[in-house]
Amino acid sequence: MPSRFEPIIIGFLCNWCSYTGADLAGVARLQYPPNLRPIRVMCTGMVHPDLVMEAFSQGADGVMIMGCHPGECHYLEGNTKAAVRAKVISVILQDIGVDPNRFELKWISSAEGSVFAQLITDFTMRIKKLGPHKVKSCEYRDRETIR
Ligand code: FES
Incomplete structure (x- = not known):
């Protein structure tokens, strides 16, 4: 019996490359699972580990950070x-x-719309196989913040 589990995936997307790549996938009408909740950030360098932990503690089943290729960060x-x-x-x-x-x-x-669509498809399948993330709400919050 197929799983009905539809994971919630939080994606931190760099404005300059990955977000535009996602936009291209949409414009090109490429098919990929609707599980991604994109959060547009100016650069992946802004995404502190606290944000990823917060996403998991709030119930995300998976978290992705997507940015510009090495050497191309704005x-x-x-x-x-x-x-x-x-x-x-x-x-x-x-x-x-x-x-x-x-x-x-x-x-x-920004030119890799098809790569984006495939990546989201693959990651969604991986999270489906892992099953729902059981929130352990805040073992992380009790820890010292890591900077
Ligand atoms: S501007 Fe895209 S990763 Fe830094």
Whole structure:
């Protein structure tokens, strides 16, 4: 019997590349699952690990950060910072008992609408297989904030 579970996926999308790539996917009428809740940010470098943890604590089943390819960040090093933070995020998720496969950092350019659609499709399938995230509301909040 097919699962009726429809995950909630929070996506932090860089304004300059990934958000435009998502827009291109829409304009091109590419099909992808409707599970993504996009949040437009100016740069992936703005996405602090606290935001990802907050998304999970508020019930997200998966969280993605999508930004400009390395070397193409409009703020020069924002995506480099995001890549470092992504490693920290994965460690924190493991520490609090959340499968780090529920989190993904990807690079999508404004010309990659089809890549965006495929990425969302694949990530949604992965989260469906993992099942609903059981919110452990706030083991993370009780911890010292990591900066
Ligand atoms: S401006 Fe896109 S990741 Fe920095």
